[in-house]
Amino acid sequence: MSPTKPVTLSDVALLAGVSQSAVSRTYTPGASVAPATRERVVQAAVQLGYRPNAIARTLTTRRSRMIGVVVSYLQNQFYPVVIEKLSQALQRHGYHVLLFVSDGHETGATVDDKLMDVMQYQVDGLVLASVTLSSAIAQGCRAAGVPVVLFNRTAPIEGVHCVASDNHAGGRLAAQTLIEAGCQRIAYIAGLEDASTQIERERGFIERLGQAGVEVSARAVGRYSYEGACEATRALCSKAARPDGIFVANDHMALAVMDTLRSELGLRVPQDVCVIGFDNVPQSAWPAYGLTTITQDAQAMVDVTVDLLLQAIASDLKSEAFATRRLITPVRLVRRTTVTG
Amino acid sequence: MSPTKPVTLSDVALLAGVSQSAVSRTYTPGASVAPATRERVVQAAVQLGYRPNAIARTLTTRRSRMIGVVVSYLQNQFYPVVIEKLSQALQRHGYHVLLFVSDGHETGATVDDKLMDVMQYQVDGLVLASVTLSSAIAQGCRAAGVPVVLFNRTAPIEGVHCVASDNHAGGRLAAQTLIEAGCQRIAYIAGLEDASTQIERERGFIERLGQAGVEVSARAVGRYSYEGACEATRALCSKAARPDGIFVANDHMALAVMDTLRSELGLRVPQDVCVIGFDNVPQSAWPAYGLTTITQDAQAMVDVTVDLLLQAIASDLKSEAFATRRLITPVRLVRRTTVTG
DNA sequence: CTGAAAGCGCTTACAG
């Protein structure tokens, strides 16, 4: 099983008795090759077991057909779902994903450094789906000439595209749902303080609450992690007047909130406290939770992202200008069992 | 924001007033460059914002420092965990992962075809963590000269390495646990019939049961999916003598089994029926489930995989022979609340 | 439709 040395284009040309150009054109869609020539090339190619070298092609065409995607916390099931859909959508267009998992514990500088590695692979585009990433990096990548889209996140950076759902409207919906359920002491569990998604959801929530003349009775920070959300729940419920309704910044944390409420604090959901989340991850639908939540349509977000990327790449190719896009996907309430009414 | 044309090595050489070789050596660890030369190169490089082109380097060195990883079903939380750990371990060694998500619904030929795309990117190694993949593909990739390791799976293919946990011992442990709990009618819910992992777990299970003089009272196939497991549970419980103990081929399905048992069938776990899974995914520890399970140490499996890959790549470099490895990671019981006793 | 030639951005013997 000694690795045989790879068959190259010129090997094929030799065997087929044609020029390298002819072979190359045979594998370039739309190039002009006589049927007879193509036939001989193909025969030689299969005989030799020829596989074009995508790396060499990248060097000459300056197109790698690779998209860098950066994520951080895969425990939150929203991200695996996104990776799966994104990867499949990209594959359908002949692209592949170069994955980069940023470790949440590292400092910004380290992450940014390692991310620059990804740039060295000449990715044709970059999707940043990590909340913890500095905005500087997005700017840096864009400056390097690669289209970048922030996924499930926004930032007012010229040239950096964003795809997110309507977090503000979602926050409002959550508030309304809790109000209509008759909750009196409404609390909020935040994600990471400076995440745009977190900020928008909270803003919409507070705004709608305010319109009904109610204020958030308590607030804790769950940092987007399961453990953090458990702690936040304990903190909230140790107060004098425990909340009877909680909006949690995402489902992943909301599941932790429910676990803590029921198993640790002996409280019933929704009888003692209503819980509403955001994202609609697969587990939210599992009977053990039946979480009422605001749906974020991952498929729509992915489709929009791929479309955007493809357009941006095409524009780059023709050196056309391509305006910065900030795309917002609609959101809707999914009623299950964790909010009364 | 017009994409500036990238700075190349020769730009740096020009500005620094040295040869390309000098610049190249400055970025090649261990190459001999005079400190003064290096200094001038580095200065020119930062001034120009130079980033080495990993694609060009790959073409000359024949090492891409990319590892292809193939997965299929990311709903099963075991895989996101693996991807995260694998990606991070690889990054630590200067490698990156080219991800390929195979769609479970496609036919083998289609998948294999698309997988061959990944090969065109000259990956230095391949880890196949998809149950549904044909073994032919593993063989094909290996023949192309790339080290391949089957992850969480085994196959007796010369030259194809395997990393899996001790599924047979795990199956035995599950049987023993159910027997000791006093279960009388013990059932099994299988994954995908022809998956090696599925087969080994079941074999160990049946073997240990046999030693205690008991037989599997019922068996259903869950196909590794949540929905499949729900159906399997219904099928099992519609029989005359419903099982009082179930070993489920993995945790992802076991959670579905518990949901169906409790919410749909109104049965208590473990009072009415004991449930034991395999993998120890994060959700199994969540209070809503508290699933008793056989732990598969993902970190250990990943570490072993990376180690193996690195060794195989190094051997290839020196054109040394490298014996086929089949590595088995130990397994252990994690008692929580779904089995009595 | 076809081929010869240059070039993509690097690395690596080979001399010096």
Add this chain to the structure above:
DNA sequence: CTGAAAGCGCTTACAG
């Protein structure tokens, strides 16, 4: 320690 040159495997004007 350093540089000139060849080469990695492809694509792409440019002639014909």
